[in-house]
Amino acid sequence: MIETSARRLAVILAVLGLAGGLGLAAVLPWGAGLTHDSAFYVAAARNLLGGRGLSVSFDPRQFLPLTHYPPLYPAVLAGVGLSGIDPVDGARWLGAVLFAANVVMTGTLAYLASHSIGAAASTALLFMSAPPMALVHTMAWSEPLFIACEISALLFLACYLKEPHVKLLVAAAVAAALAWLARYAGVALVATGALAIAWHRHGSWKKSLIRAAVFALLGCLPMAAWQMRNYLVGGTTTNRILMFHPPTRASLSVGFDAIAGWFFPTVGSLRPALLIFLMFICAYAFLAWRSSATGLESDHRDGKVDSLAFLWIGSYLAVLLLSVAFFDAGIPFDSRILAPLYPPLLVLGTDPWTGLPASSDKGRRLRIVGVVLAAIIFCSQIAGTKSSLGLGYHEGIGYASRAWRGSPLARRLTDMRRAPVFTNAPDAVYLVTALPASGIPAKVDPHTNLPNASYPAELEAFRVRLETESGTLAYFNTIWSRWNLPSEAELTELLDLRVLAREADGVIYEARKNGKIQSYAAGEKTGQQTSR
Numbered sequence: 001m002i003e004t005s006a007r008r009l010a011v012i013l014a015v016l017g018l019a020g021g022l023g024l025a026a027v028l029p030w031g032a033g034l035t036h037d038s039a040f041y042v043a044a045a046r047n048l049l050g051g052r053g054l055s056v057s058f059d060p061r062q063f064l065p066l067t068h069y070p071p072l073y074p075a076v077l078a079g080v081g082l083s084g085i086d087p088v089d090g091a092r093w094l095g096a097v098l099f100a101a102n103v104v105m106t107g108t109l110a111y112l113a114s115h116s117i118g119a120a121a122s123t124a125l126l127f128m129s130a131p132p133m134a135l136v137h138t139m140a141w142s143e144p145l146f147i148a149c150e151i152s153a154l155l156f157l158a159c160y161l162k163e164p165h166v167k168l169l170v171a172a173a174v175a176a177a178l179a180w181l182a183r184y185a186g187v188a189l190v191a192t193g194a195l196a197i198a199w200h201r202h203g204s205w206k207k208s209l210i211r212a213a214v215f216a217l218l219g220c221l222p223m224a225a226w227q228m229r230n231y232l233v234g235g236t237t238t239n240r241i242l243m244f245h246p247p248t249r250a251s252l253s254v255g256f257d258a259i260a261g262w263f264f265p266t267v268g269s270l271r272p273a274l275l276i277f278l279m280f281i282c283a284y285a286f287l288a289w290r291s292s293a294t295g296l297e298s299d300h301r302d303g304k305v306d307s308l309a310f311l312w313i314g315s316y317l318a319v320l321l322l323s324v325a326f327f328d329a330g331i332p333f334d335s336r337i338l339a340p341l342y343p344p345l346l347v348l349g350t351d352p353w354t355g356l357p358a359s360s361d362k363g364r365r366l367r368i369v370g371v372v373l374a375a376i377i378f379c380s381q382i383a384g385t386k387s388s389l390g391l392g393y394h395e396g397i398g399y400a401s402r403a404w405r406g407s408p409l410a411r412r413l414t415d416m417r418r419a420p421v422f423t424n425a426p427d428a429v430y431l432v433t434a435l436p437a438s439g440i441p442a443k444v445d446p447h448t449n450l451p452n453a454s455y456p457a458e459l460e461a462f463r464v465r466l467e468t469e470s471g472t473l474a475y476f477n478t479i480w481s482r483w484n485l486p487s488e489a490e491l492t493e494l495l496d497l498r499v500l501a502r503e504a505d506g507v508i509y510e511a512r513k514n515g516k517i518q519s520y521a522a523g524e525k526t527g528q529q530t531s532r
Contacts (some may be wrong), residue, residue, distance in 0.1 A: 009117050013124055020128045023098030024137055025093065027389045030405075032091040032395025037069070038140035039427030044074035045087035053505055058426050059419075059436035066375045067230040068239035070223075072181040074141035086402075088431065098135040098144040102347045103127055105151040106343045110350055112158050113305035119350045122374055126346055130380040131265045132258075133341040138392055142182050143339055149179035154308055157196055164202040169211060173218035180223045184238060185323065185340075188315035190219035195315075196308055238327070243448050245329040247321060255333025260275035262335070262342060264420045265384025273465065283441075309344035316340060330446045350374070362442050380399050407432065408503035413474055416500075416508070422466055424475040424485050440473075440491070444484035459486075463495055467511040476506040 032038075038385045040056045041322075049291055054071055057064040066074065080090035107124035111117065111221035136143035156172035176193050180186030194216040227237040248326075268457045324331045332335060350370075395402050404410065410432045413421060419436045421429050426437035441458035442453055452458070466473060475488045488507070491497070497509040 005117060009107075009111055009120055009198070012117065012121050013104045013161075016124045016128065017100040017104040019102045021096045023288065025096035025097045026136075027393045028092050028096075028391065030396030030402070031088060031390065032095055032402045033401035034431050035139065036427045038398070039141075039431050040069055041074045041077060041140060042087045042140065043430065044069070044071075044203045045081055045090075048078040049081045049087075050101040058430040059438055061420075062438075065230065065234040067234040067236055070142070070181050070184055070186075071226060072178060073145050076145060086186070088140070095137045095139070095144055097508060098148050099133070102133070102137075102144065102151060102343070105148070105155060106346065109151055109155055109158070109343070110304065112155070113309075113347050123346045123350045126130065126350070126378055126381065128375065128384055129378050130262060130342055130346075130483070131381060131384045131388065132262050132335045132342050134385045134389055135335055136339045138389070138397060139336075141336065142470075143336060144165055146186065147340055147343065149182055149186070149485065150189060150312075150499055151343055153179060153193065153303075154217070154312065154344070157193050157308055158305045158457070159194065161200045161308070164211075169215055170218065173215045176215075176219040177222045180219065181226065185316065185319050187223075188319040189312065190216055190306065191319075192312045192315045193219065196304075196311055200304055200307070205476050240327040242326055242431050243450075244326060245324070245449060245464070247333070248487065250322070251333050254407035255338060258335045258338055259341075261384070262381070264380050266389075270283055306348060309348050312344050313341055323413070327485060328447045329449050340355075399428050404428060404432050405507055407476075407478075409474060409506040409508065412501050412503055412508060413472070416472070417469070417531075419473050420469060420471045421474050422462065422471055423476065424482050425474075425476045425479045428476065428479075430472065438471075440485055442484045443486055446467040446484050459494065463511065466495075470510075472500060473509040473511075474506060475509070478505045 034042075039058070043056050044054050045059055047053065047057065047060075049223065050060070052063065054059065054074065055063050056066050056069075074087075076094065077087040077090055080094055081087050097432055103124050106127045107120040111120035111124035114120070122415070153172050153175035155310040156168050160168035161173055172193055176186065176189040178186075179189045194212040197206050197215055198212040230237050230239075315453070324333075391397075394403070398404070407428075409505070410429065413429065413435060414433045417435070421433075421435050421437045422440055423429050423437055424440055426439040429435055429437040439453055441462055442452050443455055465471065473491070475491070477488070486494075492509070495510045498512050499507060500510050501508040
């Protein structure tokens with residue numbers, strides 16, 4: 001009977017995973033969505049394939065080691081590229097494969113928690129329809145790989161907590177280590193595993209603590225090696241500075257709205273919708289508690305999976321808050337960053353309903369409430385996901401979109417073939433035109449929100465390169481998010497430039513020979529002359 005149920009579950013999840021993966025690939029005719037981070041992943045993969053190591057320079061003549069991002073995702077893209085597929089194209093198929101795998105693994109995790117095929121299938125369907133899962137798997141981002149490692153680690157940990165075998169412990173530690181190599185926030189998974197092993201002890205406390213320490217050691221060793229490499233080649237471990245900049249109320253509010261949008265993406269006012277959803281959960285919690293008190297609850301549920309999910313959610317949120325507060329003020333609490341929380345939330349949401357026996361009137365009523373709630377969320381999610389995927393299907397996403405592919409300024413740069421290109425959008429130029437590109441100096445460090453003390457020196461070095469290398473300056477007026485860069489007016493006032501081409505979305509300049517930079521004094525208005 002158990003084998004029959006396992007085969008049935010395997011077939012159901014395999015069909016759902018295959019349908020999800022193929023469907024995702026089909027809705028990406030323009031390829032995976034490309035953003036600022038995507039450009040660095042693609043550059044690192046291409047440079048690795050070209051024998052230049054894991055570097056993120058958009059210009060092959062320069063070496064800029066990859067340190068700000070972990071290595072796993074670009075390394076996997078490079079592995080896909082060994083077959084002759086460019087990393088940009090490989091990102092599309094890798095996202096589809098990972099989507100299929102994550103559907104299957106999330107359903108499996110739900111089954112381990114509930115021992116219910118219905119709960120596993122419902123969880124897989126909700127995963128497939130979820131806006132945050134569609135978002136991250138259609139982009140050339142590290143999140144899909146991170147989620148795959150996350151769920152793998154939770155699966156191995158759940159199996160280990162049930163039957164403590166060394167092989168399961170090692171497998172869980174390897175998965176957690178890979179998650180950390182995919183995203184630095186993966187340290188939360190190492191903490192989750194160590195805490196779970198120590199808490200759900202098998203044998204004496206001493207034995208459990210030793211096993212937790214072994215898990216933590218295995219999980220930390222690969223990242224320790226990576227950070228040592230970073231320090232040796234780049235002089236930094238993660239390209240971040242320890243400084244206190246606490247999360248703002250506005251940034252936390254964005255995270256609140258993002259989570260609300262997962263369940264009710266088509267509702268205009270998201271916060272009331274989330275409150276309604278939380279009221280459903282609270283009502284369920286009360287009724288489930290009453291059922292448990294009267295002895296209706298089934299013994300099929302595995303509380304260890306639930307505790308793992310709670311530990312992971314708490315650890316991940318703690319790491320995010322600490323990262324924003326001390327290491328990177330630019331981390332947004334958006335759907336992308338919070339997406340790894342969605343699979344464990346699904347498991348926690350679907351698992352409890354299976355503990356209510358159908359033989360009881362109260363149990364049947366509560367199950368009906370659960371099915372209705374799941375149906376409402378599924379329909380709401382799929383409406384929002386369909387809308388976003390439809391836009392990506394017709395127009396493309398980010399730098400892979402129709403708008404960027406048809407950019408007049410990018411087309412003019414391609415026709416001119418004058419490299420290097422200095423620009424306020426080096427990521428776009430690199431991905432759209434394949435020309436060597438370099439960024440212009442930043443006035444403010446986006447990770448600390450502090451003024452860049454080296455800006456005057458970097459501006460002078462930029463002028464020298466622009467003149468001596470016969471490059472061009474392409475300033476896109478369609479880029480609005482680079483608040484930390486000097487404006488076009490500031491650059492034209494400070495540098496001796498000549499217009500080469502003017503298009504609807506920007507201007508291309510070149511430096512006049514023997515031009516000189518205007519003096520720039522820190523703290524003074526840009527372009528103001530200073531007397532000596």
